[in-house]
Amino acid sequence: MGHGKLRKFAENETFRCLIQPDSRDLLEDGYFNLKDHPVKGRWGEEIFGNDNPIVLELGCGKGEYTIDLALRDPSRNYIGVDIKGARLWKGAKEATQRALPNVAFLRTRIEFITAFFAPGEVSEIWLTFSDPQMKSENSRLTSPLFLERYRSFLKEGGIINLKTDSMFLHQYTLAVAGRNGLEVLACTQDLYGGQRLPMPELYEVQTFYEKMFLEQGYKITYLRFKIDREGPYEYPADPEEFDSKAWRQAEGPRRTFGHQ
Ligand SMILES: C[S@@+](CC[C@H](N)C(=O)[O-])C[C@H]1O[C@@H](n2cnc3c(N)ncnc32)[C@H](O)[C@@H]1O
8 A cells, every 4th residue: 555545544543524434343243234333313413513404425535525515505514425545535634624514524335324324314415426337236326225225314305416427327327216206306418518407516516537527528417316215116127117238338338547
């Protein structure tokens, strides 16, 4: 591991806004029986010192959205979640330097998210440039499996925002929404090309990954939807409701970028 990363990891230990649980504690009773973290149900009281609504950014990387949204709306609390400590360092450092009272970061796998949030504790979720996981449906952050996890802690009427360059993930999520009768509140396949949505944060914040995709000429898509539904979420039929092979071919090989 390089010195830069080691320095960031050491500094991470000093940030009060960054929670870095030991996943061995969560997994004590096995992967399918996660143990609750002590902060579950206590974010308002323990971390923010208020009862304001909580918004999550899952896969926040360096935390650009988390920080920007928090600056725009001090009446809500924002938590960025990612597994990569060196990326979280950037957001946690900025939140610390600017003494932002409504920002926190959580270093964990998103698969473990239910161990951290109690029923009704979260109002809204942002998914920003998530990996489309073209080969593994249950790894997609908008699959029925993940929606089930989000439903366990999202308030009734809670909202999911998906901003992505991946048409595959966008179309897949639309198919999940269609299959489950989820209410779609906003949808565009070309955020900057079509009619502007009345949400300045969609245009004025660009994450590390968004900038790279834009430079390469990719269109950015956006979907805002609710996940209210009785009963289990269903998977869209392939290929009738979502043709995974066709969309994978249309997307081409996933672009990767060498950075930490
Ligand atoms: C493509 S990057 C996007 C980062 C940031 N949202 C952006 O737009 O610049 C995806 C991020 O999700 C994180 N990630 C992917 N799968 C994850 C998982 N299962 N649990 C936690 N973080 C994950 C990665 O570490 C990475 O930072």
